Amino acid sequence: MKFRSDDTTLSRRDLIRVSGAGVLAGTGLALAGAAASAQEPAGLVKVHRQGVETPFPLNAYLVEGEDGLVVVDAMLTNSASRNLRAKADGFGKPLRAVLLTHPHPDHYAGLGNLTEGLDIPIVSLAEVNDIARRDDADKDAVISGMFGEEWPTNRIFPNDTIGDGETLDFGPGLRFTVMDIGPAESFHDSIFVLEGPAPTAFVGDLVYSFMHPYMADNANPDWKRAISRLQSELPEDMILHVGHGLPATPAFLAWQEAYLDRFEAAILGADWDNPDAARAAVLEDMMAFLPSDELLFFLEQSILPNAKRLGMAE
Numbered sequence: 458m459k460f461r462s463d464d465t466t467l468s469r470r471d472l473i474r475v476s477g478a479g480v481l482a483g484t485g486l487a488l489a490g491a492a493a494s495a496q497e498p499a500g501l502v503k504v505h506r507q508g509v510e511t512p513f514p515l516n517a518y519l520v521e522g523e524d525g526l527v528v529v530d531a532m533l534t535n536s537a538s539r540n541l542r543a544k545a546d547g548f549g550k551p552l553r554a555v556l557l558t559h560p561h562p563d564h565y566a567g568l569g570n571l572t573e574g575l576d577i578p579i580v581s582l583a584e585v586n587d588i589a590r591r592d593d594a595d596k597d598a599v600i601s602g603m604f605g606e607e608w609p610t611n612r613i614f615p616n617d618t619i620g621d622g623e624t625l626d627f628g629p630g631l632r633f634t635v636m637d638i639g640p641a642e643s644f645h646d647s648i649f650v651l652e653g654p655a656p657t658a659f660v661g662d663l664v665y666s667f668m669h670p671y672m673a674d675n676a677n678p679d680w681k682r683a684i685s686r687l688q689s690e691l692p693e694d695m696i697l698h699v700g701h702g703l704p705a706t707p708a709f710l711a712w713q714e715a716y717l718d719r720f721e722a723a724i725l726g727a728d729w730d731n732p733d734a735a736r737a738a739v740l741e742d743m744m745a746f747l748p749s750d751e752l753l754f755f756l757e758q759s760i761l762p763n764a765k766r767l768g769m770a771e
């Protein structure tokens with residue numbers, strides 16, 4: 458079963474899952490990709506990074522196939538998500554689907570604006586969907602005050618789910634296989650691997666390109682396990698499209714791990730008898746490790762929860 462190339466009225470029930478679990482196990486990823494391209498050319502596919510700097514650096518991606526588009530993640534603000542939709546409309550190809558990598562509001566809050574008036578699949582792992590819905594009221598309480606008019610009130614959530622190792626096919630060039638990563642940077646992360654001539658994946662916030670990461674979901678031990686898994690499973694020349702910053706490769710995962718280790722050491726090395734001084738010391742140490750203030754507020758929000766987990770603060 459294949460999509461007809463002239464079909465522009467695909468509903469979400471029409472999305473195709475073409476393979477089961479195990480595609481990504483070990484070298485199976487490369488072999489599966491080679492086998493698929495031998496039978497059926499992947500077609501034209503081009504990744505367009507849509508980045509904003511306001512209110513902080515954030516990316517979404519437009520994946521352009523021969524006769525359609527898929528967007529990965531949906532931005533945070535009203536203006537960014539509407540601009541993303543306008544960019545998508547500008548290609549003159551139908552938007553086939555939106556994929557959501559993880560349940561943080563800077564990636565899902567713009568879904569309503571992005572898909573306004575369209576009946577298309579918004580796809581994530583079931584866990585990503587459940588957590589985004591579960592935590593939305595809490596996020597709303599905190600974030601609406603931070604971004605005011607720019608915080609979307611028409612927030613919606615995935616309307617279809619995909620399981621680990623399954624492949625989505627939205628037409629020529631638009632085949633994605635999901636990896637279920639579990640808790641890592643967020644309470645549940647995933648990666649969408651794009652089938653095509655070069656190894657490419659959308660990894661959400663599992664890697665930050667030289668920016669301070671959000672660690673307030675407090676799953677850094679799980680994040681480190683996820684990094685180890687990715688280091689063994691992803692091809693070394695794979696382009697990783699990230700949620701914040703420029704693309705990376707799997708070699709960059711070592712830097713992310715080093716950041717997490719340095720952060721833990723900084724918390725353990727601080728004098729928590731004076732919590733304010735301890736927080737300042739951690740911040741100073743991480744600024745020495747990464748002399749940048751990009752996404753510094755993610756780090757600031759992360760210090761106390763991790764200090765509590767490590768038994769250093771109450």
Ligand SMILES: [Zn+2]
Nearest residue numbers: 561563662700
């Ligand atoms: Zn993010």
